[in-house]
Structures are given as structure tokens and as C-alpha cells.
Amino acid sequence: MKVRAPEAPKSFPALVLLAFAVLWMALVILLPLVNVLAEAFKQGVQPYLSSIVQPDALSAIRLTLLVAGIAVPLNAVFGIAAAWCFTRFDFPLKGLLLSILDLPFTISPVISGIVWVLLFGAHGWFGAFLQAHDIKIIYALPGLVIATILVTLPFVARELIPLMQDQGTDEEVAAVTLGASGWDVFFRVTLPNIKWALTYGVLLCTARAMGEFGAVSVVSGHIRGLTNTLPLHIEVLYNEYDSVGAFAAATLLAGLALVTLVLKSLLEWRFADELAAHRRH
Amino acid sequence: MTDRTTLSRRWLLKGAAATGLAGQALSLVACGNTGKATATTLLNVSYDPTREFYVAYNKLFAATAESPVTVNQSHGGSGKQTTAVIEGLEADVVSLALAHDIDAIAEKGLIAADWATRLPYNSTPYYSTIVFLVRKGNPKAIKDWSDLVKPGVGVITPNPKTSGGARWNYLAAYGWALKANAGDTAKADAYIEQLYRNVPVLDTGARGSTTTFVQRGQGDVLLAWENEALLALKDSAAEGFEVVYPSWSIRAEPPVAVVDKNVEKKGTKELATAYLEGLFSDEAQKLVAEYHYRPANPEIGKGFTDKFPTLPLLSVDTDFGGWKKAHADFFAAGAAFDKLQARINK
Numbered sequence: 032m033k034v035r036a037p038e039a040p041k042s043f044p045a046l047v048l049l050a051f052a053v054l055w056m057a058l059v060i061l062l063p064l065v066n067v068l069a070e071a072f073k074q075g076v077q078p079y080l081s082s083i084v085q086p087d088a089l090s091a092i093r094l095t096l097l098v099a100g101i102a103v104p105l106n107a108v109f110g111i112a113a114a115w116c117f118t119r120f121d122f123p124l125k126g127l128l129l130s131i132l133d134l135p136f137t138i139s140p141v142i143s144g145i146v147w148v149l150l151f152g153a154h155g156w157f158g159a160f161l162q163a164h165d166i167k168i169i170y171a172l173p174g175l176v177i178a179t180i181l182v183t184l185p186f187v188a189r190e191l192i193p194l195m196q197d198q199g200t201d202e203e204v205a206a207v208t209l210g211a212s213g214w215d216v217f218f219r220v221t222l223p224n225i226k227w228a229l230t231y232g233v234l235l236c237t238a239r240a241m242g243e244f245g246a247v248s249v250v251s252g253h254i255r256g257l258t259n260t261l262p263l264h265i266e267v268l269y270n271e272y273d274s275v276g277a278f279a280a281a282t283l284l285a286g287l288a289l290v291t292l293v294l295k296s297l298l299e300w301r302f303a304d305e306l307a308a309h310r311r312h
Numbered sequence: 313m314t315d316r317t318t319l320s321r322r323w324l325l326k327g328a329a330a331t332g333l334a335g336q337a338l339s340l341v342a343c344g345n346t347g348k349a350t351a352t353t354l355l356n357v358s359y360d361p362t363r364e365f366y367v368a369y370n371k372l373f374a375a376t377a378e379s380p381v382t383v384n385q386s387h388g389g390s391g392k393q394t395t396a397v398i399e400g401l402e403a404d405v406v407s408l409a410l411a412h413d414i415d416a417i418a419e420k421g422l423i424a425a426d427w428a429t430r431l432p433y434n435s436t437p438y439y440s441t442i443v444f445l446v447r448k449g450n451p452k453a454i455k456d457w458s459d460l461v462k463p464g465v466g467v468i469t470p471n472p473k474t475s476g477g478a479r480w481n482y483l484a485a486y487g488w489a490l491k492a493n494a495g496d497t498a499k500a501d502a503y504i505e506q507l508y509r510n511v512p513v514l515d516t517g518a519r520g521s522t523t524t525f526v527q528r529g530q531g532d533v534l535l536a537w538e539n540e541a542l543l544a545l546k547d548s549a550a551e552g553f554e555v556v557y558p559s560w561s562i563r564a565e566p567p568v569a570v571v572d573k574n575v576e577k578k579g580t581k582e583l584a585t586a587y588l589e590g591l592f593s594d595e596a597q598k599l600v601a602e603y604h605y606r607p608a609n610p611e612i613g614k615g616f617t618d619k620f621p622t623l624p625l626l627s628v629d630t631d632f633g634g635w636k637k638a639h640a641d642f643f644a645a646g647a648a649f650d651k652l653q654a655r656i657n658k
Contacts, residue, residue, distance in 0.1 A: 148399055151400075152399035152400050153398065153399050153400035154398065154399060154420075155399070158399075158400065162400070165577075167400075167402070169399065169400055169401075170396065170399075170400060170401040170402070252386055252396055252401045253386045253387065253388055254355060254384045254385070254386045255384060255385050255386070256384060257384055267387075269523070270360070270363075270519045270520070270523060271363055271364070272523075272526075272527075272544075272547045274527075
């Protein structure tokens, strides 16, 4: 089948559709972004900067990066392992397990938070045990991390599974036939084949982990300077009539997301050939 | 072979980055632990509108304390905060919107049942009342509770199921209706139902409602804590709002208590007690007034009569038989407010 290259729209309906798409994008993506920037700098650069270097804001940034820094690598390892299992082996109830993997996509993040309170809260299943051993999970860093892990669980696996299914096992089987050990196969055949999808999954996972609000809101305890992540910090500031502070923090969050996006685009641009080669698989 | 070297170099880089991150993570965790282990950190779990007051009071307390002390704050709807403390949020002290919420924590064994008697003025360092915040010039001419049920008046109040302030609002409105109708509960019920029919947005907390009214411009009148209304007035002077005092309101008392079980575990009992006792000092009582709460100490209150007009106030204890009864009558599952909502949503 011959694929037709895209061309500039000529017909009237095509132009109308294009204009609509551009306008819609501007309306729902660009306008809010511009609004965030405008509100953040409403009183000038100085108030913007001073609200960002507040101790509470800095601690929120640190906490957000820390939570993402723990949750994302764990989910990356899990995602690779899960994708490997799902695409390389056949086992009973595979379909069911795959659907369960998608649960975090479909359930509300608030529920992803509440389940941990029901498990690890003082009156939860493990509450008495945790209290007896003075282990804090809910309303502390571990709670934030597990809530984030649950919400971002499928991102890496879901990127890898279709690709690895497409690629099949031919190259790996060949490597094994030629005498490669298990780890050799993984590092020299499998990983190079999936690295782009993996990078993409990790970036998506990171963006979501840093921006998550609902689940972490339930398990955070909202202690300023201690358990408020950046999205929670924004809510606090907004509720304190500090709109410059709130929007300044929002620009940071948007900035982190933009950095992620630029990183992804740069990688795509730099390795466009390789990427295209893998897509053709 | 070149392929392999580039690959491994990339891996090295990734590995280095990961190690750096992990190292940072460990050091941060370590910092967090040492911070919590020392007995000079307190956690005050409070309700919504006290944010600004406690920022100021914490400074005052830190300045008078013998050794350096950090007080962390957590704010949210009073009911939500109560649940968090019950579920294990390790508050040294709670400062909630109504006694019933502290009672709920006491029922779980975290606070001694006699908490209210441990500090002066029923453990209530400040009180407030419920007032109306209206838009500049009062275009809908809202003067008293009777004006809230007129057609076309949008009333903003939070949900009494989750917000302490909203419960005070409800009781103030209902209490007025009883007075106005010579104790006829059927008429008071009809009034309160009509009132909630005029509510377009039920936020979960008092601060949420204030933002809805002030920042998002919803509704014609906000039922608010007097302190919240005065704060909104001060923070958004340019937009223009007015406070209206109704003919009757309620004495809204947000109490404080040391969470016994948590302070015993953390060894912060003395510090936490000193923190709450400090709220009753003359200096703190003046700060209370500065942040728009009415000081519990009547002597200090005398200096602020201009700021806080005198008006007749209902009391939960004498007019509604105490919080336990008021909660069972109005806010418990299946009680008056649930029935009212079911009728409105029909």
C-alpha cells in the first residue's frame, strides 16, 4: 500500500477544518497558558521571583521532584518487566491482567488516594500494625509516593506493549540461538529496540507524576512546607488570595511540563532517523 | 563494536543521573526525619479561615519560646481535617471550626473527653459570628435573613456536611427563622429550604465559598464568618464589597485542643500546651482581633468595639441544646439537611 504524503489543504472544507483546529487549540491550550503567565507577572517580575523563592514554594518543588524521582524509575522498571511478560509469554488470565493494568487510567485519582487511607490510615487494615511500629505512610512522603505510583502505573507499560508486540521475538530468538545470555539479549537487543518508546513513556509518566493532584491531595495532610507538592501548593496559595504566588507556582509546573515536552521533541529531532527506522518495524 | 561503546556510554550517563537523583532523595529523606524527630516541631491542624491568623501567631509564639520552635500548619474544611487526624495525621494541636469536630476526635480516644475544660473560656480563644458579605452598594438590598429567600437572590454558603462554617450559617439562619416565626418549626423548615434553593454553588469549605463569591463573582450574598468577610474586604478593597450585619446572628465558637495521644508519642506535650495557652495571652488576644476574630477575653475585646459591632447572638448550647443534639437534628446522615437536599434535588 502506498502512503500518500500530506499536502497543503486546498479545498474550502479542508481550510475551514484547519482553521477550526487551530482556533480550538488556541482556545483550550494557548489561552489558559497565556493567562497563567499574565497573572503570574501581573505585578511585575519582582513579586513573581519573590513568591517562587519562598521556603514553602521551594519545599513544594523539592518534594514534587523527589516524589517523581522515586515513582518514575520504579514504574519504568515495572513497565519494562510487565511489557516483557505480556508480549513474550502466554499465560492464563492474560487479558484480565491487561485490563487491570489499565485501571489507574479509568478510576478517579481521588479513589487512588482513598484506597491507601483505607489500607494504611490509623483505622485502615494495617493501621494498628503501622502505629505499633511507628511507621508513617499516609500524610508523609511514602504515601505521596505510592499514590503517585498507582496513578502513573500504566504509562510506561502501555507505551511498550504495542511496540514489543509489533516487533515480535525474532531478533531475540536469533540472539539466543547465537549463544547470547539472557541479560545480553535484554541489553543488546530488546532495550535498543524499545528505547524510544521507553523514553516517551518515562516522559509522560514524569509529567503526570509531577502534575498529579487528586490522589496526593487525599494522602498529603496538607502540611505547608512538608507534605504539599507543587499542585497542592498552588491550591493553598490560590485559597489565600495570593493569586500572583499561585500563578507563579503554576508557571513552574507548566515549565516542568514544557521542559519534558521539549526534551521529547529534541530527542525525536536528534534521532529522527533511528526513530523512523524503529517505527517501520 | 562502536555501537556497543556508544550504548554503554549512554548507559553510564543514565546511571550517573539516576545515582545522583537517588542520593539527593536519600539526603532529603534524612533531613525530613531529623526535622520530625526533634521535639521542637509542632503540627497545628486547623480549619480554613485561620490560615493568616496562625501564620502571625506562630511568629509571636516562636519569638517568645525559650528554644527555637517550628509550627507547621495544615488547613482545610473542618470535617475533612477531623477525618485526617482520626486517620493518623499526627497533629499536636487541633484548632477546628466547632466543638463537635474535636468531640469526634475525642470519641476515637485521641483526645481526653474533658478537653473543653482544660483551657480558659471553654478552650475557645476567639469567637466570631455569621454575617453577610454583599457587593458594593448592596444592589439587591440585602439587610436581614428574610431577604435571602427572595426570588433572584443568589446565596453562597458552603456545604454543612463538610464545612464547620456552613453549620454555623445553617444554625444562624434557622435560629433566626424560629425567632421570627415564634418557634414555629414548620415555618422555619420552609424558610431554610427556600434559602438553600437560592444557593447555586455548595463548596466544601468556607474559603472555597469566599473564593467563589469574591474571585469568581458568583451570587449576590456570601454567608460568612465575620473574620472571613472582614479579611475578604481588606484583601479585595478595589473590587468593592460591603459587610451587612443581620438583626440576629450566632456566637460561632471554634475551639482548640492538644491531641493527647500524639503529643505523648512525640514528647511534645509541654510545648503544645504552652502553644495553646499562649493564645489566651493579652498579646495574642490583640493579634486575634487584628486578624478579625473577636477576642475571648472581654477586657481585650473592649478595645475593639468599633471593629466588632454588638448584635444579639444565638448560642448553640442554649438555643440548640449543644452540638451533639444540633448535629443529630440537622447534620447527621438522614437528618434535616439531608432531607432538605433530597427535596431540593427532586
